[in-house]
Amino acid sequence: AGADPTAYFTEVIDADQKVEPRDWMPEAYRRTLIRQIAQHAHSEIIGMQPEGNWITRAPSLKRKAILLAKVQDEAGHGLYLYAAAETLGVSRDDLVDLLLTGRQKYSSIFNYPTLSWADMGTIGWLVDGAAIVNQVPLCRCSYGPYARAMIRICKEESFHQRQGYEILYTLAHGTPAQREMAQDSVNRWWYPSLAMFGPPDQDSTHSAQSMAWKIKRFTNDELRQRFVDMCVGQAEALGLTLPDPALRWNDERGAYDFTQPDYEELLRVIKGEGPCNRQRMEHRRQAHQEGAWVRAAAAAYAAKQANKKEK
Numbered sequence: 318a319g320a321d322p323t324a325y326f327t328e329v330i331d332a333d334q335k336v337e338p339r340d341w342m343p344e345a346y347r348r349t350l351i352r353q354i355a356q357h358a359h360s361e362i363i364g365m366q367p368e369g370n371w372i373t374r375a376p377s378l379k380r381k382a383i384l385l386a387k388v389q390d391e392a393g394h395g396l397y398l399y400a401a402a403e404t405l406g407v408s409r410d411d412l413v414d415l416l417l418t419g420r421q422k423y424s425s426i427f428n429y430p431t432l433s434w435a436d437m438g439t440i441g442w443l444v445d446g447a448a449i450v451n452q453v454p455l456c457r458c459s460y461g462p463y464a465r466a467m468i469r470i471c472k473e474e475s476f477h478q479r480q481g482y483e484i485l486y487t488l489a490h491g492t493p494a495q496r497e498m499a500q501d502s503v504n505r506w507w508y509p510s511l512a513m514f515g516p517p518d519q520d521s522t523h524s525a526q527s528m529a530w531k532i533k534r535f536t537n538d539e540l541r542q543r544f545v546d547m548c549v550g551q552a553e554a555l556g557l558t559l560p561d562p563a564l565r566w567n568d569e570r571g572a573y574d575f576t577q578p579d580y581e582e583l584l585r586v587i588k589g590e591g592p593c594n595r596q597r598m599e600h601r602r603q604a605h606q607e608g609a610w611v612r613a614a615a616a617a618y619a620a621k622q623a624n625k626k627e628k
């Protein structure tokens with residue numbers, strides 16, 4: 318890294334290379350990465366709840382097996398991301414504590430209820446679809462461990478999105494009641510999925526700095542627009558309509574004009590006043606408490622193995 322580590326850091330960022338855990342990095346770079354990666358991990362873990370709600374009520378063994386696999390994948394994504402955050406010098410226990418005490422966030426999208434089986438399709442198609450739009454650029458994030466975690470996660474998200482799309486396609490081409498259930502689900506999840514990309518760029522506290530450090534490669538609004546443009550054709554293929562009468566192709570912009578989500582609602586949900594925030598946190602706190610014996614047993618076993626090695 319030579320005499321001046323800050324020059325080296327800037328060179329690495331400018332050359333689109335990776336900053337690695339042992340490299341010098343500005344304290345603020347480390348802190349914003351811990352913030353973003355930890356909250357990303359928390360989102361994956363909390364995100365297991367809305368879908369977990371339907372595992373015992375899946376309409377067939379095949380759908381149950383696929384949903385089980387998807388929920389287990391989300392836990393694994395949380396694991397990769399906590400491990401990536403730990404390379405920045407924080408412990409997973411500390412991060413979990415920050416979540417459980419409400420000092421760190423998780424994605425707004427998981428504070429909405431899953432009211433029908435069709436929601437399993439819509440979450441796969443829209444929420445995992447949005448996640449892919451957000452996470453593919455993160456594979457080129459300047460921090461090595463985060464970028465590498467994203468590569469594996471994006472592969473699994475593609476499976477998540479395909480299985481969700483297929484559920485919706487089956488329902489949309491099923492009985493009128495199934496069609497209606499699919500359309501109702503899309504109507505409920507469309508705007509919260511747009512809000513998932515974060516506040517508009519002019520209200521985004523971190524975007525400018527995160528873009529300068531090549532953590533973020535596109536802004537919130539750029540990714541939101543990309544997501545809308547991707548979904549319009551897919552909705553047509555599904556035979557479902559997106560609940561936005563203002564949606565229309567704009568030749569000049571080469572993109573769809575669309576109605577923005579309610580950012581006041583997003584702020585309320587982020588602050589903890591969404592439909593399911595309390596339930597999600599209570600469930601997580603209880604699960605954490607009930608899992609204490611597993612953590613103690615694993616630690617005791619690890620200590621025993623370590624003793625054996627020393628003898």
Ligand code: 3HC
Pocket residue numbers: 352353356357358360361364391422423424425426444445447448451512513514515516520521522523524527533537587
């Ligand atoms: N939900 C909750 N908080 C949000 C949010 C959302 N949808 N969007 C923004 N925020 C928060 C930010 O965390 C920040 O608060 P903080 O300073 O306390 O962290 C504040 O609102 C201002 O927003 P910014 O745009 O300035 O924040 P960022 O630059 O961090 O951008 C982000 C927000 C786009 C979510 C970015 O953090 C990001 O890309 N994170 C990684 C991806 C991620 O976390 N995805 C969550 C979904 S997980 C998932 O999709 C699982 C899949 O399996 C379904």
